[in-house]
Amino acid sequence: MSILTATDLVKDYSGEERPALDHVSLAIEPGEFVAIVGPSGSGKSTLLHLLGGVDRPTSGTVQLYDTDLYSLNETQLAIFRRRQVGLIYQFYNLIPNLTVAENITLPAELDGKSIPQAELTALLASLGLVNKADALPSQLSGGQQQRVAIGRALINQPAIVLADEPTGNLDQRNSQEIMRLLHYANVKEGQTIVVITHDPLIAQQASRVITIEDGQLQPSEG
Numbered sequence: 369m370s371i372l373t374a375t376d377l378v379k380d381y382s383g384e385e386r387p388a389l390d391h392v393s394l395a396i397e398p399g400e401f402v403a404i405v406g407p408s409g410s411g412k413s414t415l416l417h418l419l420g421g422v423d424r425p426t427s428g429t430v431q432l433y434d435t436d437l438y439s440l441n442e443t444q445l446a447i448f449r450r451r452q453v454g455l456i457y458q459f460y461n462l463i464p465n466l467t468v469a470e471n472i473t474l475p476a477e478l479d480g481k482s483i484p485q486a487e488l489t490a491l492l493a494s495l496g497l498v499n500k501a502d503a504l505p506s507q508l509s510g511g512q513q514q515r516v517a518i519g520r521a522l523i524n525q526p527a528i529v530l531a532d533e534p535t536g537n538l539d540q541r542n543s544q545e546i547m548r549l550l551h552y553a554n555v556k557e558g559q560t561i562v563v564i565t566h567d568p569l570i571a572q573q574a575s576r577v578i579t580i581e582d583g584q585l586q587p588s589e590g
């Protein structure tokens with residue numbers, strides 16, 4: 369059974385003449401590592417947001433296992449997203465006045481779960497952040513901030529991790545470190561991952577590449 373199924377998704381933003389997404393259907397299987405590529409403005413972020421329940425489509429459906437995301441009301445959708453979807457953004461989106469440890473555990477806290485110290489320490493160690501647990505985001509490099517965002521995305525062991533240009537603001541060494549962590553989650557934990565990227569070196573590390581142009585999926589080459 370597919371983990372994520374999008375059917376006939378259309379997204380019209382008001383004031384735009386063409387739909388940002390134009391009848392997009394796709395299925396993602398458990399454990400896949402998918403890259404979404406395409407020109408600027410082609411609809412990549414719009415698609416990712418709809419796959420993750422961040423925005424609502426004009427028409428069409430998204431199903432994560434057997435939950436129809438957009439049949440949920442806003443409160444139900446927010447809870448579902450927090451538990452089942454890990455989101456990673458290009459500019460990290462950390463909470464500036466929370467420490468590294470607090471940022472990482474926030475989705476669990478919001479769910480009323482407390483993370484055992486040993487589990488948090490193990491996660492911090494895998495992210496190379498043990499000695500930064502009490503630092504604020506402003507005291508970290510970009511690569512370190514993105515590793516915090518990965519920790520936050522993984523803390524609730526979501527069904528799927530969606531990353532919008534996670535390496536877009538990083539140099540090659542830090543980009544590779546981020547990819548290594550995402551691959552570790554994918555291979556060792558079986559985490560399903562979808563990454564938007566402009567970087568061909570990143571795309572070629574995915575198990576499948578989806579190309580989008582003018583809001584439509586392009587046939588795969590291979």
Ligand SMILES: Nc1ncnc2c1ncn2[C@@H]1O[C@H](COP(=O)(O)OP(=O)(O)OP(=O)(O)O)[C@@H](O)[C@H]1O
Pocket residue numbers: 381382384388406407408409410411412413414415
């Ligand atoms: N909130 C919005 N309001 C109006 N139009 C929007 C909005 N968000 C995106 N769009 C439009 O939808 C289209 C697709 O945008 P989207 O951000 O999904 O593209 P993208 O492929 O992610 O681009 P980039 O690679 O530059 O980030 C563009 O024409 C964009 O201008």
